[in-house]
Amino acid sequence: MRSVRGSFTLSLDCEGLWGIADNRTILSKGLINDESLKRAYDYLLFVLGKYSINATAAFVSAFAVDRGALYDQIELIERLAELNPTWFSSILAALKSGKLNGWSGSAFYRLTSAAGMEIGWHGASHLPLSEQTSEQSVAIEIELASRLSASLGQRPRTVVFPRNQVGHLPLLRSIGFENYRDGLANDGIDKVRNLLAEFNINAGCKAHALKIENGWGVCSAGNFLNWPSGVRRLVPVAITIKRWKSMLRAAAEHGGHVHMWFHPHNFITAPQMKISFEEIARFAGDLVRNNDLINLTIGEHAALARDSQ
Secondary structure (H helix, E strand, C coil): CCCCCEEEEEEEEECHHHHHCCCHHHHHHCCCCHHHHHHHHHHHHHHHHHCCCCCEEEECHHHHCCHHHHHHCHHHHHHHHHHCHHHHHHHHHHHHHCCCCCCCCHHHHHHHHHCCCEEEECCCCCCCCCCCCCHHHHHHHHHHHHHHHHHHCCCCCEECCHHHCCCCHHHHHHCCCCEEECCCCCCHHHHHHHHHHCCCCCCCCECCCEEEECCEEEECCCEECCCCCHHHHHCCHHHHHHHHHHHHHHHHHHCCEEEEEECCCHHHHCCCHHHHHHHHHHHHHHHHHCCCEEECCHHHHHHHHHHCC
16 A cells, blocks of 8 residues: 555535425425434444544534524524525424424434534535525524524534535635535436446545635535435445445555545435445445545545645
């Protein structure tokens, strides 16, 4: 292996039902609930601890806080709902009925923070923050996040954009955010291209992990760990494992970068994903332990990039 080590980054989109608030079909099934989320986060943190893998865990603010803190900000949520009625219809229904099973993840936030993960920000309500979302809505989202962060005791510096839709960067930079995970194209052609890429068992790594651009630390968009649900069930778990091992091996041998991301609740809707995740985590952990690879969070990558300037 090379003396110049490659790097491995894991980022997690932690959102519970907030991330699928516009998907009535999934909401109605009730698969993602407090109990199933607890099993998913317990499993995730167990595997990360077992193989000494650190991650950037980006939480939706409303998911991270306890219910009392959330209800304290109901007026701001109602203002957002007036501007974005489609996104917030299910959210308001859950809040007004008090049926928050699957919407409240404060216990998971505390466990993840206690495990030493970098805590990132995944929006206040998971409302997409693309340029198509009005500045008025984004300003309220930011105010909501600021108030909720006060109850959490820490303010994140890294953004993982909801739905990977990057936008309003000057505004977010002006209030103290420093880093973000780059966005992903997700139209029909990109979905087909991404699916076909899942079968490439000789996949390589990226040359660079992060760049400094307009004051931001911009981390590579990364690769989604295949979620074997729907059409993605066509990808055998064994192929997914071979693909990721190829990427990690390339990073270790050539000094490149591998960035994995997914949602913890993916373990609920596609349990086979646990098989691939644990084997890939084991393989990455072995490379890190043997000093062939370094495991860095998005924030740690950004700090190193700024120090080298």
